[in-house]
Amino acid sequence: MNRCRLQIFYEGRVQGVGFRYSVKSIASGFEVTGTVKNLADGRVELVAEGTKDELNAFQHAIRESELGHFIQNEDVEWGEPWGNIRGFEIAK
Template sequence: MTSKQVFYSGRVQGVGFRYAVKRIASGFEVTGWVKNLPDGRVELQATSYDEEELDAFLEDIQNSSLGGNIKEVEMNNIAPLTGVRGFTIVS
């Protein structure tokens, strides 16, 4: 199992970013969440049993219509998420 925490900077709030990420996630075997941060970034945490699946999900976000809004991506490996079902938007 592999998990990543990703911070997206740019024009990523107020443009439907979280909802688009949730829609993209539905096409992959990933669990996790996405939320807006007070500093204007968006944070995503996701887990998959297959590292290639997780990487493909994150690549699809970059290659989607959202890609033009993303100016910077910071990615960290994290411990697997526990107690998370599906992929959700966190307020």
């Protein structure tokens, strides 16, 4: 199984609308591990690891969910997995 790492910075009205909790809920339907957290500049950072197909499906599900209309921009980066993430959590 070829795992990779996906990092997305979401911009828009993504804080104060239950974004992180919804992303965590969506993650439960996928074979991914990761974290989602608010940033001081108003963006939300998502870091997830899994297979590329699973991560693509997870990213698509977030866009297609009720969260989609809050997202104005996504800055996406792919990389090698760090392998240090267990489960899916909302980070502080």
